[in-house]
Amino acid sequence: MLESHQYLRQFSIKPSVQRSAVMNFLLKNRIHPTIDEIYLALSPSMPTLSKTTVYNTLDLFVEKGAVRALAIDEKNARYDVDISAHAHFKCRSCGSIHDIFDLNANMYQLPENKSFKIDSIEISYFGICEHCIGN
Amino acid sequence: MLESHQYLRQFSIKPSVQRSAVMNFLLKNRIHPTIDEIYLALSPSMPTLSKTTVYNTLDLFVEKGAVRALAIDEKNARYDVDISAHAHFKCRSCGSIHDIFDLNANMYQLPENKSFKIDSIEISYFGICEHCIGN
């Protein structure tokens, strides 16, 4: 919790109790969680926590560049505290999302394009995960 | 309409009136439309068309491999009748989605991975489009 406190400051985010708790969860659970997963995980120890606060908090984190929102899951927004350039894998069966590899320089290279001003890239792979194959 | 009739058969989709109309729209409007856009476009000429049918139809098309569902837009599912390997660009301002380039062989190459059985890739770029810059 102290760590997340510090961590938030690096992104000039004022560390409230709720924000620190959310960031702490993200730092310790690198599973690209949904809003609901975050809320359900924190709710027991913070009974007054509102889901709206989780939404507000994640919006703020994204705006400040502390976390990245992933589009890989059509159902729910997914959040990643790892903002380095890396690709993801989503299992079609269980829906879990995993880091798959770091993007090398030429893959991550944002292409020059006359029609669009490109500022970011998202590379997603789909298939079946190890765990689901063994079922 | 005759064309889409034929086209559907290639994917062993039985071409009903509704299915042909939806496929015809997709073939002639390569804008990666949402369900709603498809429904609103067809609705005037097919007043009895149900939105549920549009959902059913697109689910079937995806299942049969005739169209690809894109995850690039968090709000709505987007559908692409072009199933070739190509990357997309989404404008953060107006939300429009464009084809940006074909994926070359080494980019499209699905990586071998011991933990996951990978079957597809989606590469998305984000930024601001030409039109929105000039505003």
Place this chain on the structure above:
DNA sequence: ATTATCTTTGTAATTGTTTCAAATAAATAA
């Protein structure tokens, strides 16, 4: 013609997200 199967339709339910105003907490000024 009858029966069975496939497809479409409209409604209702569900889910994820956003809006918003009141309540609470934190920061600043007096």
Place this chain on the structure above:
DNA sequence: TTATTTATTTGAAACAATTACAAAGATAAT
């Protein structure tokens, strides 16, 4: 400190996209 302003959290309601489902309609098989 106390008062005042500003920032944050909260819960309820509104909203939007999708899904579930059962009845109606169309098509195919007997």
